[in-house]
Amino acid sequence: MGAHIGLIVNPAAGRDIRRLTGGASVVDNYAKRRVAECVLEGLEVVPDPPTALLMPDTAGIAASAAEEISGVETDLLDCSPDGTAADTRRAAARFSEEADAIVVLGGDGTSRDTALECGDVPLLPVSTGTNNVVPTAVDGTVAGAAAALVATGAVEAAAVTYRHDMVEARTKSDETVTGLASVELSNRSFVGTRAMLDPEDLTGGVVSRANPADIGLSSVAGATDSLAPDEPGVIGLRLVDPDTAPRTVRAIVAPGVVAEIGIEEGYRLTDGESMTVDVEEGVVGADGERELEVVGETVEFRAADRGPRLVSIEAVFDAAGTGVFENG
Structure with a gap:
């Protein structure tokens, strides 16, 4: 054969x-x-x-x-x-x-x-x-x-x-969104056009790779740290308004869109660690596309299994x- x-x-x-x-x-x-x-x-x-x-x-x-x-x-x-x-x-x-x-x-x-x-x-x-x-x-x-x-x-x-590692977000009601490069959380209340458009919507997430030459949340993470695609672990980010943030970066958040992003926290997650976020209302996305509407949820972000x-x-x-x- x-x-x-x-x-x-x-x-x-x-x-x-x-x-x-x-x-x-x-x-x-x-x-x-x-x-x-x-x-x-x-x-x-x-x-x-x-x-x-x-x-x-x-x-x-x-x-x-x-x-x-x-x-x-x-x-x-x-x-x-x-x-x-x-x-x-x-x-x-x-x-x-x-x-x-x-x-x-x-x-x-x-x-x-x-x-x-x-x-x-x-x-x-x-x-x-x-x-x-x-x-x-x-x-x-x-x-x-x-x-x-x-x-x-x-x-x-x-x-x-x-x-190449993957990342995921899991809600307390056991719904899962898996991403190849990133899983993002936005403060939008509905999926809408699916594509992540406004950088002001982003409130955080996790990435499996980080480089300023990437696009989206991976570019944001890459402005503060470096993570190769085959490197163990992921990077978690909590984002806030740049006017009140302790740290800001400029990143390529979408094709043709460069924006100033406020970072409240950014840290490595290894060995089964996760980042938990309480969400009153928002949307979880993967690789730049909104996927799952969440209301009154606790969302856990972490590395996927394989x-x-x-x-x-x-x-x-x-x-x-x-x-x-x-x-x-």
């Missing part, structure tokens, strides 16, 4: 309201299809390319991309998409059993939905979304080539992947060397 890669394309990624209110770029379905085609073309970097298993989508992006490719065997999963995050999670669950590597085109939300179901299958998130802390801005052909090298065993997966194995594309090509690409 040959190698297989899974390909997930989210047609809704890169299409939210932040295109109107901020500086996020538009990634239309034509652009996504071209990236998907490039991923499939990249599989031909190895002599015996892996079969590509594609998640069907409501916009027909995957099917159209597959029709344009002749050098790689492709197969659409037998499932009917409904245009929600459930499509991604169902496909990721299938790929956890059938694929040797997964390429996902989307933003942090799509990568998170994939990570929740893909198990230990190596994951390559490619940026075609809005909040892009985790997905890499890389050419699709390069991503496809890296996936092929991992899936076929041309490079050892254990040597070119790393475990995150995905992300592929370091640079490490893949370093490990491959030049010999892998010679024809003889």
